[in-house]
Amino acid sequence: MKNIRNFCIIAHIDHGKSTLADRLLEVTKTITPKEMQEQTLDSMDLERERGITIKSKAIQMQHVHNDEAYTLNLIDTPGHVDFAYEVSRSIAACEGALLIVDATQGIQAQTISNLYQAVDHDLTIIPVLNKMDMPNAMPEEVEDQIIDLLGCKRNEIIHASGKTGMGIDAILEAIVENVPPPVGDPEAPLQALIFDSVFNSFRGIIAYFKVVNGEIRKGDFVKFFNTEKEYYADEVGVLGLGLVPRDVMKTGDVGYIISGIKTSKEVKVGDTITHVKRKCAKAIAGFEEVKPMVFAGVYPIDTEDYEDFRVAIEKLQLNDASLTFMPESSAALGFGFRCGFLGLLHMEIVQERLDREYNMDVITTVPNVPYNVYTTRGEKLEVHNPAGLPDGGSIDYVEEPYISAQIITHADYIGNIMNLCLGKRGELVKQHYLTTNRVELVFDMPLAEIVFDFYDKLKSISKGYASFDYHTTGYRPSKLVKLDILLNGENVDALSALTHVNNAYNLGKRMCEKLKELIPRQQFDVAIQAAIGAKIISRETVKALRKDVTAKCYGGDITRKRKLLEKQKKGKKRMKQVGNVEVPQKAFLAVLKLD
Numbered sequence: 001m002k003n004i005r006n007f008c009i010i011a012h013i014d015h016g017k018s019t020l021a022d023r024l025l026e027v028t029k030t031i032t033p034k035e036m037q038e039q040t041l042d043s044m045d046l047e048r049e050r051g052i053t054i055k056s057k058a059i060q061m062q063h064v065h066n067d068e069a070y071t072l073n074l075i076d077t078p079g080h081v082d083f084a085y086e087v088s089r090s091i092a093a094c095e096g097a098l099l100i101v102d103a104t105q106g107i108q109a110q111t112i113s114n115l116y117q118a119v120d121h122d123l124t125i126i127p128v129l130n131k132m133d134m135p136n137a138m139p140e141e142v143e144d145q146i147i148d149l150l151g152c153k154r155n156e157i158i159h160a161s162g163k164t165g166m167g168i169d170a171i172l173e174a175i176v177e178n179v180p181p182p183v184g185d186p187e188a189p190l191q192a193l194i195f196d197s198v199f200n201s202f203r204g205i206i207a208y209f210k211v212v213n214g215e216i217r218k219g220d221f222v223k224f225f226n227t228e229k230e231y232y233a234d235e236v237g238v239l240g241l242g243l244v245p246r247d248v249m250k251t252g253d254v255g256y257i258i259s260g261i262k263t264s265k266e267v268k269v270g271d272t273i274t275h276v277k278r279k280c281a282k283a284i285a286g287f288e289e290v291k292p293m294v295f296a297g298v299y300p301i302d303t304e305d306y307e308d309f310r311v312a313i314e315k316l317q318l319n320d321a322s323l324t325f326m327p328e329s330s331a332a333l334g335f336g337f338r339c340g341f342l343g344l345l346h347m348e349i350v351q352e353r354l355d356r357e358y359n360m361d362v363i364t365t366v367p368n369v370p371y372n373v374y375t376t377r378g379e380k381l382e383v384h385n386p387a388g389l390p391d392g393g394s395i396d397y398v399e400e401p402y403i404s405a406q407i408i409t410h411a412d413y414i415g416n417i418m419n420l421c422l423g424k425r426g427e428l429v430k431q432h433y434l435t436t437n438r439v440e441l442v443f444d445m446p447l448a449e450i451v452f453d454f455y456d457k458l459k460s461i462s463k464g465y466a467s468f469d470y471h472t473t474g475y476r477p478s479k480l481v482k483l484d485i486l487l488n489g490e491n492v493d494a495l496s497a498l499t500h501v502n503n504a505y506n507l508g509k510r511m512c513e514k515l516k517e518l519i520p521r522q523q524f525d526v527a528i529q530a531a532i533g534a535k536i537i538s539r540e541t542v543k544a545l546r547k548d549v550t551a552k553c554y555g556g557d558i559t560r561k562r563k564l565l566e567k568q569k570k571g572k573k574r575m576k577q578v579g580n581v582e583v584p585q586k587a588f589l590a591v592l593k594l595d
């Protein structure tokens, strides 16, 4: 135990976490150059393309320092706000953290919020100034930021480059010398913290854990504390480049367990593994059920694909426990599912995986956050879709989720960002200068406000010089309305949205304008209306036009005429019939991209 070091890496996206991790694996000869694919820790294609680490993993290295052999466990953390809970469990499994800051960029929002978590867990922080090979590195300025944040000494900050290998030895030395070994009682009943799990189509669920107290052996009969499920530990082991089976995993060790678990839902990140016969008194603190915070209807474009779609989404959930779904139907879109996601990025990832891995084209309806609705009869309902909102008379009050939003930016953009966030019902709670021209802003804001075009706006008004992070803080009372869209008087359920009353008029107006652009002229006028209950709040009209495509073919070529008609028919397939109006599929998506 005294020669084990468990650490993670905290870094903002693109600050060089993966590259630096690769260097550590190379220098410790965990991976030969031949085995070294670029970015070993990011295994999914999608991840590699997006340059983010979606699922956290762990890898073990051996390192000799002053003639002593050390075992270093690197626990990788996901780099996006949607996966904040997984980050927190990875941090909880470590005794130390490398804080990597890009010397050309400085501290960003993600860095700070993860750093706060690491400090809360009493991790030893090793500050690293990365990308020092770059000519535009600003070591003094970024060092000032790090010192301000950590209260460390200038000479404690390691200068490094994942590209050239500069500083890698110093980092390994600091891990061994400064990060304390794990503490725990080898004689106590087993307590192992699950910090991640992955699905493997051959082996089922592989859960990653750290032994906090006691030990676990192959074949042991174990219990997962919070789910109360019991399994045999078919295989336990450490994580090298692959799975390396062991007979026993002791206090402080990091490794994996395979126990015949088939679906990701059965294993909860943050849960505690203990023995059935000698149960620990209580679970490791910090367990939470992660709850989806963004909901949207997801429908196959072709209604005939429903069965395939159901199979695809069930398979996807096997390895993505944070994805939830319930059958839902829509007059406009047919049969589909109400899906729950951790956040917007997670929603995009699921959509993209459905497309790539299952060849499923889907339509996603307007997303919304979950609302707590209290009825006059004293019931509490959790509302996940517009159709689920009871009618006004039976509602006592509604609550919506709030977040603490943290933005780090250049001082030049404070004004723009204030306007944006205050316009989105935000309240400024903190303004802190990190250096003379970099400032940290913290707002309390409704989560619903960042679901619509927040990221894009923030990016454009700050010319890209703003980083953003948030965590949910609880529910507050809200004035919620259901906004409906009518086409020639007919309600299009798939276009309904839940929105705060103050945003309803604006949203309705913009949706009508957007739909006017997207709905083609038909043989009659199409009235587009936005309504709250019986009250129409906005209206646009698409003027009638008789569209005769054959008119262009003068004269007799009948085969050409037929071809054109067939083409027109195909075009129609990409339309949805709503009452007597044909609506192009992209209209259902366009409302997400209102400008």
Ligand code: GDP
Binding pocket: 011, 012, 013, 014, 015, 016, 017, 018, 019, 020, 051, 052, 130, 131, 132, 133, 134, 160, 161, 162, 163, 164
């Ligand atoms: P991550 O998102 O934190 O995992 O960052 P990556 O390791 O994927 O690196 C982001 C980008 O920065 C990639 O294009 C890397 O090639 C580049 N990069 C990473 N470390 C260095 C470095 O030390 N020097 C230079 N010049 N480029 C680097």
Ligand code: MG
Binding pocket: 017, 018, 019, 042, 051, 052, 053
């Ligand atoms: Mg990476």
